Amino acid sequence: MTETPTIKPPLKILLCAPRGFCAGVVRAIDIVEAALKRFGPPVYVRHEIVHNRFVVDALRAKGAVFIEELDEAPDGDAPVVFSAHGVPKSVPEAARARNLLAIDATCPLVTKVHREAEIHHKRGRLVLLIGHAGHPEVVGTMGQLPDGAVTLIETEADVARLSLPPDRDLAYVTQTTLSVDDTAGVVAAIRRRFPAVYGPHKEDICYATTNRQEAVKRVAPECDALIVVGAENSSNSQRLREVAERAGCPVSRLVARATDIDWSEFTGLSTLGVTAGASAPEVLVEEIVDAFSARYAVTVEMVSTADESVFFPLPRELRPPAA
Structure with missing residues (x-):
């Protein structure tokens, strides 16, 4: 007896743009990879270089050693990278006192x-x-x-x-x-x-945070549900989920990987929004879309609210020598 093929229900995925990696995250990851290439492993990284387990595990596999405090790095000239989030002044001072090779990956x-x-x-x-x-x-x-x-x-x-x-x-x-x-x-x-208070000449909330939130505001009211690809400890990812919720999306969830999706929350959908926090790689977005494609007849529509062309160069000590 021939089985009747299951017909997948249709699902439109609205893919937010911009999404995912920002220039500061790209620079931070590039710094760790450049340090590994220049000095060889191990390269010590104080705190997660960016808040994404997938990224951290990939760098660990290449020889990065993640530590929470500087005293976990051995004495000597071992390279130690400071994460994109920045560190107190006491940290580079302590690194200098121990002759560690400090490399600052703080987002500009x-x-x-x-x-x-x-x-x-x-x-x-x-x-x-x-x-x-x-x-x-x-x-x-x-x-x-x-x-x-x-x-x-x-x-x-x-x-x-x-x-x-x-x-x-x-x-x-x-x-x-x-x-x-x-x-x-x-x-x-x-x-x-305090009417006389001094503020920034240009807002401190970064362009990437602003742009990703604006894209979610555009998409969320049109969706039955929205997924933010990102880590629980990622501030910018958590804010995207909150923005979707406030914009009227009935279900907004932060999801690290496709295996973390609670499918009971994503049944009977006609439109799904997808975005990613600034520390989430595009491969994880593709993984989420593929997971929905296995259950729905998916069509993907890009919703773009801004173009990004920001680039931050590597620190001087890691730049290739001039030709």
């Missing part, structure tokens, strides 16, 4: 925030840092200045609780991977209470 847009905070501090201003407590980028930014020079602000309620003299000189900077809308609310609350 994070470094921009560090420099802004330093300038405000030199000018006598208390720095308000809008960000998430404990995130490596926030730890790194606060660690650029002496204790007490930076006050962390997470919510508008934190602004209301500030107890400062009316004549205190203030400035604010932000983590680069925040929700654009949430941050606008916190900034507005700061400006209402």
Whole structure:
């Protein structure tokens, strides 16, 4: 008896663009690979170079050794790469004291925030840092200045609780991977209470975070569900999921790999949105699309809201010699 072939239900996938790797992530990964090529393994990397297990495991297979603290690296001239999130000033100082070969993979847009905070501090201003407590980028930014020079602000309620003299000189900077809308609310609350506060000349939330959130805002209202490809500890990926939820998407989920999909949440779909956090490689997006193609008759439509052409060069010590 011939079996009747199962007819797959149709599914339109709206693929957000831009999505996935940003210039800072590409540079950070390239730095580790260039260091492995130049110096050979092992190359020590303090903290996950970017927040994605797939990327970390791929670099580990090539000879990168991931450590959480500098004292896990042996004494001597072993290369140690600092992650894209940035580190407190005490970390490179400790590396120099031990003669380690320190290579800084901090995203240049994070470094921009560090420099802004330093300038405000030199000018006598208390720095308000809008960000998430404990995130490596926030730890790194606060660690650029002496204790007490930076006050962390997470919510508008934190602004209301500030107890400062009316004549205190203030400035604010932000983590680069925040929700654009949430941050606008916190900034507005700061400006209402402290109209003379100094802000960045150009917003600190990076172009990649902004662009990926804008694409999700465009797509989410048209979808029955939306998947953000990314890691649980990735701030920019978590914000994309929240943006989709707020934009009216009934189901928005953060998924690391296709094997993590809870299929009970993705039945009876007609339209699915897919995007990826700035530290998620495109191969994982393709994996997700393939998983849906096994269950649905998929058509893919690209929804683009911005073109990105940003490029950050490698640090000088890893650039190929001039011809």
